[in-house]
Amino acid sequence: MRKSLLLLILVIATLINAETLVIKGSNTVYPIAQLWVEQFQKMYPNVTATLEGAGSSTGISALLNGTCDIANSSRFLKAGEVEQMHKNSRYFVPLVIAYDGIAVIVNPNLGIDSISIETLNKIYTGQITEWSQVDPKLPKKTIAAYSRNTASGTFEVWLEKVLKGEKLSPRIQMLESSQAEIESVAKNQYAIAYTGMGYVTSQVKALKVEGIDPTIENVLSGKYPLSRPLFVFFDLSRFNNMWPENNVIADYIRFILSPEGQKLVEKAGYIPAYGTSK
Amino acid sequence: MKWFFRLTSYAVLILMFSVIVLIILPGVRYFFRPGFFTDFPRASMTEGGVFPSIFGSLILISLVFVIVIPVGLLGSIFIAEFSSKRLSVVLQSLAGTMNSIPSIVYGLFGLSFFCVNLGLRTSLISASLTLSTMAIPFFINSAVEFLRSVPKELREGVIALGANRFETTLMVIRSSKNGLLTTLMLTLGRAFSETAPILITGAVFYATKLPSKLTDPIMTLPTSIYAIIMNLGETARWMAQGMASMMTLVMIVIYSIVQILRRRTNG
Numbered sequence: 183m184r185k186s187l188l189l190l191i192l193v194i195a196t197l198i199n200a201e202t203l204v205i206k207g208s209n210t211v212y213p214i215a216q217l218w219v220e221q222f223q224k225m226y227p228n229v230t231a232t233l234e235g236a237g238s239s240t241g242i243s244a245l246l247n248g249t250c251d252i253a254n255s256s257r258f259l260k261a262g263e264v265e266q267m268h269k270n271s272r273y274f275v276p277l278v279i280a281y282d283g284i285a286v287i288v289n290p291n292l293g294i295d296s297i298s299i300e301t302l303n304k305i306y307t308g309q310i311t312e313w314s315q316v317d318p319k320l321p322k323k324t325i326a327a328y329s330r331n332t333a334s335g336t337f338e339v340w341l342e343k344v345l346k347g348e349k350l351s352p353r354i355q356m357l358e359s360s361q362a363e364i365e366s367v368a369k370n371q372y373a374i375a376y377t378g379m380g381y382v383t384s385q386v387k388a389l390k391v392e393g394i395d396p397t398i399e400n401v402l403s404g405k406y407p408l409s410r411p412l413f414v415f416f417d418l419s420r421f422n423n424m425w426p427e428n429n430v431i432a433d434y435i436r437f438i439l440s441p442e443g444q445k446l447v448e449k450a451g452y453i454p455a456y457g458t459s460k
Numbered sequence: 461m462k463w464f465f466r467l468t469s470y471a472v473l474i475l476m477f478s479v480i481v482l483i484i485l486p487g488v489r490y491f492f493r494p495g496f497f498t499d500f501p502r503a504s505m506t507e508g509g510v511f512p513s514i515f516g517s518l519i520l521i522s523l524v525f526v527i528v529i530p531v532g533l534l535g536s537i538f539i540a541e542f543s544s545k546r547l548s549v550v551l552q553s554l555a556g557t558m559n560s561i562p563s564i565v566y567g568l569f570g571l572s573f574f575c576v577n578l579g580l581r582t583s584l585i586s587a588s589l590t591l592s593t594m595a596i597p598f599f600i601n602s603a604v605e606f607l608r609s610v611p612k613e614l615r616e617g618v619i620a621l622g623a624n625r626f627e628t629t630l631m632v633i634r635s636s637k638n639g640l641l642t643t644l645m646l647t648l649g650r651a652f653s654e655t656a657p658i659l660i661t662g663a664v665f666y667a668t669k670l671p672s673k674l675t676d677p678i679m680t681l682p683t684s685i686y687a688i689i690m691n692l693g694e695t696a697r698w699m700a701q702g703m704a705s706m707m708t709l710v711m712i713v714i715y716s717i718v719q720i721l722r723r724r725t726n727g
Contacts, residue, residue, distance in 0.1 A: 202676050204582055204664070212691055216504045216666060223668035232582075232664035232677040235691055247576045359690040383693065 201430045203231040207241020207254035208335050209359050210378035211412050214280060215254055217446040218438050225437065229430050235359075238335025245274060245417055251431055253415040256282065256335030256378065273423060274415040279438055281453040282378045283401040284336060284343075284408040285388040287364070289371045294320060296390040299407060302344045305374065308351025313372060321372070328363050328375035331356040339410050340376060376408075380451030398453050412452065414438065480708060487705025490698050505666070505688060506695040510703055515670055516584075516663075516678035517652065523588035524595055524651045529644070531592075532599035533633075539600065540607035541629055552604060558597035566594045567657035575661055585674040587662020591651050599647045606639030607632055642721045649714045653707065655682040665691065681707050 205215055212235030219231040234240075241253035242263055258276065259267070267274055286297060294317065304310040305327055313320040329350065330337040341350070357363050363375040368385035379396055382388050388396050392407050400406040416431055418424075426432040437443045444454040490496055499509030539548045539555075570590025580586040610632045618631050633640070664677040665687035671678045681703050688700040 202672075204677055206582075209691065212665075213504065219666065219668055220502070220504075230667060230669040230672065230676060232667040234582075234664045234666075234687075244582075248579070249571075249575050249581045361689075361691050361693060364693070 201229050203229055203252065203430050203434060204250045205231065205252040205254065206234045206236070206244045206250040207252075207415075208238040208256040208412070209235045209330070210238075210256040210282060210334075210336055210380070211235070211254035211280075211414075213380050214412075214447050214450040214452060217450055218434075218443060221442070221446060222434060222437055226430070226433060229433070231434070237331065237333030238338070239333045242274075242415065245415055246270070246272070251416065252434065255413045255415060256410070257338045258413065259415075260338070271419065273418045275418050277414045277416075277435065277439065278411045278455050279414045280412040280444075280447045280455055281401055282380070282410055282412050283396040283406045284339060284376050284410065285379050285382050285396045286374065286376050286391055286408070287367050287382060287386040287388055288374050289367055290385075290387045291371050292320070292387075294389065296393055298392055299344060302391075303346065303348065306340075306345055306350060306354060307348045308353050311353070323372045326366075326370050326373040327351075327354045328357050328366050328373060329354045330360070330363065330376075331358055336360075336376065336378060339408075343408055378412075378452070382451070398458055401453055402457055411455075480712070483708045484705040487698075487701035487703070490702035491706070493702075496702060500668075501666070501699065504696065505692055505699055510681070510684065510699060510706075512667060512670055512679045513681045513684040513703060514706075516680040517682075519584065519671065520588055520591065520658065520662075520678060520680055521648060521651055523584070524591050525644075525648070527588065527592040528595045528599055528647060528651075532596050532603060532647075533640070535596065536600045536603035536607060537629060537633070540604050541632065552601070555597040555600045555604075558594075559601050562656075563594060563654055564656040566590055567660045569593070570657055570661040581675065582664065582677045583662055583675040584671050584678050585662075587658040587678065587680075590657045590661045591654060594654065594657060595647050595651050598650055599643055602643045602646070603640055606636040606643065609639070610635050638721050638724050642718050645714055645718045645721065649711055649718075652714070653682060653711065655686060659683050659686065 205219070212233070215233055215235070219233050222231055223229070235254070238253075238255040238257055241250065241255055242259065244250040245253040246263070246266060253274075259274065286302065288294060292313070294313075297316070301310065301316055305316070305325055306329070310316060311324055312322055313325055314322040316325075329340070341347075355366075357366065357375075360377040360381040363377050364381055364383060364386055367373040367375050368383075379388075379401070390396075394400050394406050396406050396408070401409045414435070416435065418426075421429070439455070441456075444456055447454045448458065493509075495509040497509060497514065498511050500512055501510065502508035535551075539551050543551065567590060570586055570593065574580050574586035574589050575582060578586075580589075614635065615628060615632065618628050623631065658680055662678055663680050663683035665679075665684070667677060667679050685700045685703050685707075688696050
């Protein structure tokens with residue numbers, strides 16, 4: 183213990199002037215941010231960047247109470263958050279950093295290719311509980327529907343685009359992360375869930391929604407009905423409402439919007455904010 | 461009737477043993493991967509090692525100790541030696557109550573008090589203060605028992621030899637040394653494995669560098685296991701397994717020390 187104490191004092195003494203960047207927020211943006219942070223570290227060796235991805239709402243509330251520098255979000259600010267922001271005379275700058283389609287995922291063994299928004303609405307409001315009600319050819323088994331928890335930005339977009347103001351059925355199981363959804367669907371043949379495109383693996387099958395595949399082209403053209411932008415927010419009032427110039431936040435933002443940073447968006451499985459050449 | 465008791469205790473033992481084996485065995489082989497203990501995680505935590513998590517856990521626990529040892533020790537001495545009977549009952553039941561509060565509540569308290577109100581943000585210092593708030597009542601609760609168990613005759617003997625109050629207290633501490641050390645080790649084990657309070661006050665899923673000041677966020681072993689399982693796929697799982705078996709081994713070491721100390725106290 184004495185040794186680690188000495189080590190602590192040593193570290194504090196030597197590196198006291200290093201800068202730290204605290205990034206929190208969306209679980210959907212997390213894989214992109216992980217790549218960004220790793221690359222950013224190589225470019226700016228003096229900066230420490232830290233990352234967390236518990237959900238969009240946690241990021242935005244952390245930005246509001248000042249416990250983070252950058253908030254990732256898979257949705258725009260909610261009315262209540264904008265109100266709170268104004269009340270504290272703050273200004274969060276929204277930057278669109280990528281586009282994403284919410285993929286509706288099922289187990290590959292289920293034998294379904296396409297689903298409509300209306301059916302999804304019925305499943306998540308609890309009007310349909312068995313797969314045979316979706317398609318008579320499907321087995322007469324109970325649908326195990328999963329959703330992200332209420333901290334998730336993807337969940338908010340889902341509420342808006344699929345549930346359209348209706349109430350989520352209490353039968354739906356809420357999961358804490360996108361990875362947990364992928365694993366639950368891969369294990370259960372009669373499961374359905376939704377995640378950001380970047381999380382889809384070969385263990386699960388992404389369905390066509392309204393007959394349209396969740397591909398890069400279809401999301402970019404806006405044909406895919408569950409498309410959305412992904413955001414990064416930072417607090418401009420920390421810089422007296424002037425665009426920051428010589429600051430670690432400014433460096434980070436310049437990097438993530440640069441062609442190099444946007445290439446990492448593509449690597450993580452999402453669509454760069456500038457579109458793709460493909 | 462005897463065989464029934466024997467059978468139940470064997471069953472429980474086998475159950476505990478298999479849990480430990482099932483956690484330790486799958487992870488042990490990753491210890492031999494080059495750089496597991498010394499490298500940073502790379503490539504979205506699919507390569508490299510877990511050094512920052514080990515370092516973070518060590519620093520966090522050292523800080524908790526720096527806070528808990530003086531405060532906890534002085535608090536328990538006050539309760540056992542100096543306070544009036546009524547006050548000590550009140551203080552002890554207070555410590556007992558605080559001890560049974562779920563750890564996530566401490567986390568939320570730490571988030572609102574240390575991180576937001578005191579403006580310490582997500583940092584090493586908020587995490588260690590939160591963890592100490594939780595560990596101090598835990599320490600006091602059992603330390604008081606050990607201080608009280610010093611026989612009255614010993615105390616009277618020391619006073620009869622002309623010792624003042626301070627010297628008497630010192631003697632009490634010295635003669636319950638092993639008990640206090642046991643308590644300290646148990647507190648260490650509790651602080652080492654606790655996840656919820658640090659998850660929301662000081663820990664992050666990924667940091668590119670080691671913390672350089674008290675206001676930097678940290679990576680710790682339990683929170684990294686949680687982050688990997690919740691967010692990353694199969695390719696990163698080995699790292700969580702390695703960390704889980706490492707933590708279990710450390711806990712076994714801690715509790716073995718506790719057992720040895722206990723035996724010495726009794727014998």
